[in-house]
Amino acid sequence: MIINFHFKKNTMLYLLSSILMVLALTFSVNAQKEIDPTRQMDPVKSLLAQSNKDGKAAQDEIDIIDDATNVIVQEFRQNYQQLKDLTQYNDQLEILIDRQERKMVRIEKDIASISSLTRSVMPLMFKMIDALDNFVELDVPFLINERRQRVAGLRNLMNNPDASPAEKYRKISEAYEIENEYGRTIEAYTGKVSPDDDRTVNFLRIGRNSYIYQTLDGDEAAVWSRKNNGWKKLGGSYRTPIQMGIRIANEQAAPDLMVVPLEITAE
Incomplete structure (x- = not known):
């Protein structure tokens, strides 16, 4: 009985030692498995941080591209509007150019017509001047030097x-109008009787009907005679009427009836 107990005691010790060894090994394995979890999380955190960094960089690039795209779109819109404006302007300009070209064609035709007309008008104008010259020389010789000039x-x-x-x-037309106006007006002025008579006298012209001179002292007066183509002396009875006519012509007296000599030429 003593032997069996000893055997059993040894057996129990052996089993206990085995159990302790197993527990020790188990604890060692678990200890190795239960290393600081924070150290096991570091790679994950690093990966997440890198991912966030890459995501932010990508977003920044997207924002830059978006801004650049907006600028390009805005420039495109501006350029497109300018293109529309220029196209409209060019269309209007083409219309104006077309009208100007047609106008130039008409002007060229008018110039050609004017050139032809000028060739026919020039001889006519020379004839008008010759006729005016002859008229002045045959007319009553009032203001003769001025009219000849x-x-x-x-x-x-x-x-x-x-x-x-x-x-x-x-x-030429103005000269004709001036000559025509002489026939409807009265005028008084001072001048020489003629190139051969340098006396200074007062002249009185009443249209073309009567051309008279009177000396400054009023003692002598004469009327131009178309028939004789020279001066014809007047009697003393015309002295006062001529003086009154000179005053009226110079606007020194109110218009009134005037008694002046007229030459009636029979046909």
Whole structure:
């Protein structure tokens, strides 16, 4: 019985030692498995941080691209509007150019017509000047030097290459109008009797009907005679009426009836 107990005691010790060894090994394995969890999480955190960093960088790039895209779109819209404006302007310009070209064609035709008309008008204007010159020389010789100078000025104008045909014709028409106006007005002025008689006298012109002179002292008066182509002396009875006519012509007296000599030429 003592032997069995000893055997059993040894057996129990052996089993206990085995159990302790197993527990020790188990604890060692578990200890190795239960290393600081924070150290096991570091790679995960690092991966997440890198992922966040990469995501932020990608978002920044997206924002930059989006901003650049907005700028490009805005520039495109501006350029497109400018293109529309330029296209509209060019269309309008083409219309204007077309109208100008057609107008130039009409002007060229008008110039050709004017050139033809000028060739026919120039001889007519020379004839008008010649007729005016003859008229002045045959007319009552009032303001004769002034009227002759006007005709000479027209001849010089016709030889001026810088003067247009329109200007030449206008000056000729003005000269005719001036001569025509003489027949409807009265005038008084001072001058020499003639180149051969240098006495200073008062002249009185009543239209073309009567051309009179009176000396400054009033003692002598004469009327121009178309028939005799010279001066015809007047009697003393005309002294006061002539003086009154001179005053009326100079607007020194109110208009009134005037008694003046008239020459009636029989047909």
